[in-house]
Structure formats: structure tokens, C-alpha cells
Amino acid sequence: MKVGVVTFPGSLDDVDARRAVRVAGAEPVALWHGDHDLQGVDAIVLPGGFSYGDYLRCGAIARFAPIMTEVVEAANAGVPVLGICNGFQILCESHLLPGALIRNDHRTFVCRDQQLVIENASTAWTSDYTAGQTITVPLKNGEGGFVADAATLDALEGEGRVVARYGGVNPNGSLRDIAGITNERGNVVGLMPHPEHAVEELTGPGTDGLGFFTSVLTSLVAR
Amino acid sequence: MPRVIVDVMPKPEILDPQGKAVHGALPRLGFDGVTDVRQGKRFELEVAATDEATLAEVAQIAETLLSNPVIEDYTVRVDA
Numbered sequence: 641m642k643v644g645v646v647t648f649p650g651s652l653d654d655v656d657a658r659r660a661v662r663v664a665g666a667e668p669v670a671l672w673h674g675d676h677d678l679q680g681v682d683a684i685v686l687p688g689g690f691s692y693g694d695y696l697r698c699g700a701i702a703r704f705a706p707i708m709t710e711v712v713e714a715a716n717a718g719v720p721v722l723g724i725c726n727g728f729q730i731l732c733e734s735h736l737l738p739g740a741l742i743r744n745d746h747r748t749f750v751c752r753d754q755q756l757v758i759e760n761a762s763t764a765w766t767s768d769y770t771a772g773q774t775i776t777v778p779l780k781n782g783e784g785g786f787v788a789d790a791a792t793l794d795a796l797e798g799e800g801r802v803v804a805r806y807g808g809v810n811p812n813g814s815l816r817d818i819a820g821i822t823n824e825r826g827n828v829v830g831l832m833p834h835p836e837h838a839v840e841e842l843t844g845p846g847t848d849g850l851g852f853f854t855s856v857l858t859s860l861v862a863r
Numbered sequence: 864m865p866r867v868i869v870d871v872m873p874k875p876e877i878l879d880p881q882g883k884a885v886h887g888a889l890p891r892l893g894f895d896g897v898t899d900v901r902q903g904k905r906f907e908l909e910v911a912a913t914d915e916a917t918l919a920e921v922a923q924i925a926e927t928l929l930s931n932p933v934i935e936d937y938t939v940r941v942d943a
Contacts, residue, residue, distance in 0.1 A: 745880060
């Protein structure tokens with residue numbers, strides 16, 4: 641199983657994401673923003689960071705990177721795509737996911753070990769968790785406030801498309817404590833916290849994040 | 864070269880933490896008469912002409928790149 645991780649100019653967590661893919665037992669493939677080639681990968685991760693310096697809006701310019709043509713096509717064809725942090729912002733800007741991420745309501749950058757409650761354990765990226773399970777992974781963002789209009793929020797909740805909610809405290813003002821969402825098909829997931837930083841005991845708060853990367857292998861085998 | 868101005872503002876119902884920060888700083892500077900601040904962006908586009916087709920194209924640019932319609936509104940006008 642090959643999982644591609646796209647590097648944009650300004651990506652920070654692409655190396656950690658590739659490492660998480662390897663720890664989960666898959667082959668990580670480095671993908672380049674300027675290519676039109678997914679190199680035959682079975683799943684794609686858009687990593688965290690500050691693509692294009694967050695100029696204009698977070699993810700707004702990365703959305704038009706050459707490789708995004710292929711990423712959007714693949715996502716629409718059912719290929720699992722996970723956007724973490726800046727990757728989540730890119731997925732929203734690309735209209736693969738609804739809503740948007742705005743500056744934290746308290747206006748400061750936040751970096752902490754964050755409790756999450758997994759709400760939807762049937763997406764391509766969360767099937768190795770159980771619904772209602774609480775996990776702890778790092779969170780670090782300046783613009784992580786998830787917003788959408790009430791009708792969209794109601795639809796997301798009604799269709800079970802809230803993947804994870806913040807537990808304990810809401811760290812960034814996200815509406816309805818939403819930390820991650822999925823598309824109707826369940827193959828595209830956007831998540832503001834960073835599971836790729838919690839895959840080994842040596843670093844991070846534990847290994848709770850590994851499930852995202854093992855889940856996609858499980859779902860690929862099942863296909 | 865004629866110029867077209869695109870103003871992008873956060874939608875009224877969307878929280879604007881930057882505007883709030885600016886607003887919060889004003890009383891510290893002794894300015895007490897301002898009741899709210901919203902912060903947006905202004906783009907100045909140099910164009911060859913300001914005919915209807917050009918303005919339609921600028922509107923498309925504003926819609927697809929300069930603003931995110933989920934959280935922002937935009938206006939397009941010719942710089943006088």
C-alpha cells in the first residue's frame with residue numbers, strides 16, 4: 641500500500657506524516673506540489689504547515705497548485721484523502737469539504753495536547769477507532785476555528801459527517817466543537833489536530849494518532 | 864492603466880478576531896468613540912480596460928481566488 645504525502649512550499653509536517661505512514665505499515669511516497677503525478681498512490685495526505693506562507697488565506701493558493709487537479713480528481717473517484725491542519729484548510733478551499741477555518745477566537749496561536757472524541761468511526765481514516773472513543777493528539781494552529789452556516793452544520797451533524805469533536809476545552813472557537821469532518825462518501829477527511837505527531841511513544845503524548853494511518857490501510861484492503 | 868478595486872470583507876455573521884484586536888487597542892490609545900471594527904482586504908488590479916467583460920472577469924477572480932464566499936463578501940469597482 642502506497643500513501644502519498646504532498647509537499648507544498650511551506651509544508652512543515654510532511655516528513656512526520658510520511659513517518660506515520662511508515663510506522664502504520666505502509667509505503668510513504670513523497671509527492672510534489674508542482675507535479676501532475678500521483679505516482680500511483682492508494683491514498684493521499686495533505687500535511688500541516690503554512691503552504692505559500694498562508695498568503696491571501698490559509699490554503700487559498702495551495703488549492704491551485706498543479707497537483708491539486710489530480711488530488712481533486714482522485715478524491716472525487718473515492719481515493720482516501722486526509723487533510724491535516726493546513727491540509728484541512730486546503731480541502732475546504734478546494735470545496736472538497738464544506739465550511740472554512742478562520743483565526744482562533746482568542747487570537748493567539750495554540751499548541752497543546754488535545755483531547756478528541758471520535759464521532760464517526762466509519763470513514764476511510766477512522767475505522768480503527770470506535771465511535772465515542774477519546775484520544776489525545778497534539779494540536780497547533782493559529783487559524784483553526786471551523787465555521788460554516790447553521791444549515792451546513794446541521795447537515796454535517798445530521799449525516800454523521802462530524803468525524804471528531806474537541807473534548808475538554810474548545811481550543812480555537814470552532815463551531816459546535818468540530819475538530820474534523822468528512823465528505824458524503826467518507827473518503828475525504830479534514831482534521832485540525834495532528835495525529836501524525838502521536839504515533840510513537842518516544843515523542844508526543846502517546847500513540848493515539850496512529851489509528852488514522854492504520855485505518856486507511858484497513859479500508860484499502862477491504863476495497 | 865485603469866485600475867479596478869476589489870474589497871473583501873468577512874461576512875457580518877463571521878467572527879473577525881483581527882478587527883476585535885484592533886478595536887480593543889483603540890481605548891488604550893485614548894480613542895473611545897469607535898464601537899466596532901471589521902478588518903478586510905483591498906486588492907488593486909491594473910487592467911487594460913474597464914469594459915463590462917473585464918469587470919465580469921474581475922468578479923470571477925474575486926469569487927474564485929481573492930475571496931472565500933463561505934466566509935467573505937466582495938465588491939468590485941473601478942478606481943475613479
